[in-house]
Amino acid sequence: MKNVNSKEVSVLVSGPFNEPFDYVLEDKNTNFNVGQIVLVPFGKRKIVGVIIGDGTKTIPETKLKTVLKVYDLDPLPKPSIELMNFVASWYCVTRGLVLKMILSPIEAITSPDFEKVYKINIHNENEIKITNKRKLVLDFLLNLDIGKPQNDIIEQTGVSKAILRDMAKKKLIQEKKVYKTLKLNPYFLKNSKENKKNYDFLNLEQKFSVDKINDSIIKTKSDCFLLDGVPGSGKTETYFETVRTCLDQGKQALILLPEIILTTDWEKRFLKKFSFAPLVWNSGITKKKKKKIWLSALNGSAGVIVGARSALMLPISNLGLIVVDEEHEQAFKQEENVRYNARDMAIYRSTRSSSPIVLASATPSLETFYNAKNGKYIHLSLPKRATGATLPHIKLIDLTAHPPGTGKWLSPLLVGELENKLNNKEQSLLFLNRRGYAPLSICNSCGDKIKCVNCDTWLVDHRSKNILVCHHCGYSRIFENICKKCGVEGQIKACGPGVERIEEEIKEIFPKARLIVLSSDTMNNHKMLNDTVEKIKNNKVDIIVGTQMIAKGHDFPNLKLVGxxxxxxxxxxxxxxxxxxxxxxxxxxSGRSGRHSKKEEDKGVVLIQTFDTQNPIINAISKNNRNEFFDKELVSRQYANMPPYGRLASIILSSRLERKLEIYSLKLLKLAPFFKNVKIFGPAPAPIYFLRGRFRRRFLIKSDKNVNIQDVILNWTSKINTPNHIKLTIDIDPFSFM
Ligand SMILES: [Zn+2]
Ligand SMILES: [Zn+2]
Known part of the structure; x- marks a missing residue:
């Protein structure tokens, strides 16, 4: 890493700034590294920042402010700084905002815990009597270049703190204060050869995949792999073997998972495999823990970190492998502040540390599928269920031919199959991706649809709590059966089904069945979800009604029907x-069904209710024909010049002042650039025009793939002064179009 020799340094501070500021370092004789974290005065405040280079020498030194503190931490690794620069330029945000994400949790920097470390002072030439106790310490520290923490020495040799202090005073040993990190994973401490376990239990395709990825890890090649396996094909077991190789190489591994899949069940599988727990980074962990993981990432002692999206921002100093599990998940895209996609940025991050990245999925995103098809990514395929189980039998239920009863939602065919499974003491899962009781309430007297006061959305009936809730802004009110518009009482009717309504229907038909509803309303913390998953695994539940929360990651051996x-x-x-x-x-x-059924007669069943049996998506699923469906989708994307063939970006404008927003957005339109290969649509009212009390308009920018869409947008928006009441958000590679 480059040393900054000058006394003047360029410091990027965390916050809404893109350019660094010049400061002076007090200590002329010390060399500071790029990436060193410092505290600097900024106006009347003090802010944490990072040295990113020499000073610009554009301001006389006497006018520069002095760096207040250089934190006694390792500098941020170079790949972290490169990632910061890249994220900022790709997503059109300031570097300081990305730095703020990297430096979170800030407590890790401002108040790390320290411990005393001692090592032998080899330069000591004084003649000092070596007592027995002193000899114990010296023997213990012999050949340990980095020394040992005070507590370890006391524990191992039985000497007291006072003796160590005295020995340091007499210069027999050196005392150093270092920040406390987690203990090294046992893997790092053992000889890698004795840890080398064979992986004969994997099938041929799994072994082939492991070998390919391992080869890249060992050769430090930043290859991107798509690990493409049908549900239950053992993707996790496969990438675990590559994590092992990464550890054997003495490097750190990062596993990114959507938060809802990061359950104790996953952790248990990891623990069983490696005999140590991974460091888990998600929204649920304490500040104290975050601090420790952050510091351990920085000093290299964290072996495996598994986390949600934001774990990508951890300053991992010795990265050897990244895994993005369920890579197609929308959860990897952050939809506020810095609108970045952690999966895409993880690919960039892997190139900075010359380490491979594995994108795992049973249903890859179309973009990833396309890149694998074109050879940009290496396609590894796991076509069989690892347990040897057969794939489930998928049948369509034509709702026009077999309709549910009035006010009901389950076709008699589905009810019949549920009964079969109950009689066989097997489990069933009913899937409906709608929380609450009903997505809409209508007044039968005047036809009014009950809307949110802050948004252009319908309020969702959550009958179990007797409230109406807006799923966009969180507004809620008590359900009263009186129309606010026409005042007529008792005429408000629920429209359409939510999971609670399906629950009600099942209770009526099978009053004795043990039933559970799994949605973010009923499972509002990790513990509850984990407990419920255990209950299902232990066969204490007959029928599960769930939203997409239950769609992935879980393995329920006795689940034989998915409806x-x-x-x-x-x-x-x-x-x-x-x-x-x-x-x-x-x-x-569908992949949840019959994951362990090995015999044909025991095969899992999937029943899909639909009004449109000819729909290409439904058909592709029922025929298990993913690639054909993807190929067709790609053709239509190519025809429309949409991603992955073209590029997309949005500009979202919002304000509390409707008329002024309209005027501003028309002004912006007038300034829109003209390029042959860039099309600009809008300003259109957003699909949810009124959201959280703000009016919203959108531009959609579509371009050819080779266009620098970021430059086009930044040039354009820099031509206008944006008043304070207007919020202008740029969304590159958008996922949400609401
Ligand atoms: Zn009414
Ligand atoms: Zn709302």
């Missing part, structure tokens, strides 16, 4: 990825 209550939801959404996403969710849910 998809409404497969038509999502097909009419109309955004770019609507059909891709519907396909992914439906295929994942």
């Amino acid at each position: 998809i209550v409404d497969s038509d939801i999502g097909l009419s959404g109309g955004d770019l990825r609507a059909s891709e996403r519907t396909f992914q969710v439906l295929q994942q849910v």
Whole structure:
């Protein structure tokens, strides 16, 4: 890493700044590294920042402020700084905002815990009597270049703190204060050869994949792999073997998982495999723990970190492998502040540390599928279930031919199959991706649909709590059966099904069945979800009614029927990825069925209720024909010049002042650039025009693939002064079009 020799340094501070500021270092004789974290005065405040280079020498030294503190931490690794620069330029945000994410949790920097470390002072030439106790310490520290923490020495040799202090005073040993990190994983401490376990239990395709990835780890090649396996094909077991190789190389591994899949069940599998727990980074862990993981990432002692999206920002100093599990998940895209996609940025991050990255999925995103097809990514395929189980039998239920009763949602065919499974003491899962009781309430007297006060959305009936809730802004009110518009009482009717309503229907038909509803309303913390998953595994539940929370990651051995209550939801959404996403969710849910059924007669069953049996998505699923469906989707994307063939970006404008927003957005339109290969649509009212009390308009920018869409947008928006009441957000590679 480059040393900054000058007294003047360039410091990037965390916050809304893109350019660094010059400061002076007090200590002339010390060399500071790029990446060193410092505290600097900024106006009347003090801010944490990072030295990113020499000073610019554009301001006389006497006018520069002095760095207040250089934190006694390792500098941020170079790849972290490169990632910061890249994220900022790709997503059109300031570098300081990305730095803020990297430096979170800030407590790790401002108040790390320290411990005393002692090592032998080899330069000591004084003649000092070596007592027995002193000899114990010296023997213990012999050949340890980095020394040992005070507590370890006391524990191992039985000497007191006072003796160590005295020995340091007499210069027999050196005392150093270092920040406390987690203990090294046992893996790092053992000889790697004795840890080398064979992986004969894997099938041929799994072994082939492991060998390919391992080869890249060992040769430090930043290859990108798509690990493409049907549900239950053992993707996790496969990448675990590559994590092992990464550890054997003395390097750190990062596993990114959508938060809802990061359960104790996953952790248990890891623990069973490696005999130590991974460091878990998610929204649920304490500040204290975050601090420790952050510091351990920085000093290299954290072997395996598994985390949600934000774990990508950890300053991992010795990265050897990244795994992005369920890579197609929308959860990797952050939709606020810095709108980045952790999966895409992880690919960049891997190139900076010359380490491979594995994108794992049973239903890859179309972009990833395309890159694998074109040879940009290395396609590794796991076509069989690892348990040797057969794939489930998928049947469509035509709702026009076999309709549910009035006010009901389950076809008699589905009810019949549920009964079969109950009689066989097997489990069933009914999937409906709608929380609450009903997505809409209508007044039968005046036809009014009950809307949110802050948004252009319908309030969702959550009958179990007797409230109406807006799923966009969180607004809620008590349900009263009086129309606020016409004042008529008792005429408000629920429209359409939510999971609670399906629960009600099942209770009526099978009053004795043990039933559980799994949605973010009923499972509002990790513990509850984990407990419920255990209950299902232990056969204490007969029927599960769930939203997409249950769609993935879980392995329920006795689950033999999956019923998809409404497969038509999502097909009419109309955004770019609507059909891709519907396909992914439906295929994942289907994959829950019969994961351990080895015999033909014991095969898992999937029943899909639909009004549109000819729909290409439903058909592709029922025929298990993913690639054909993907190929067709790609053709239509190519025809429309949409990603992955073209590029997309959005500009979202919002304000509390409707008229002024309209005027501003028209002004912006007038300044829009003209390029042959860039098309600008809008300003259109956003699909949810009124959200959280703000009016919203959107521009959609579509370009050829080779266009620097970021430059086009930044040049354009820099031509206008944006008043304070307007918020202008740029969304590159958008996922949400609401
Ligand atoms: Zn009414
Ligand atoms: Zn709302």
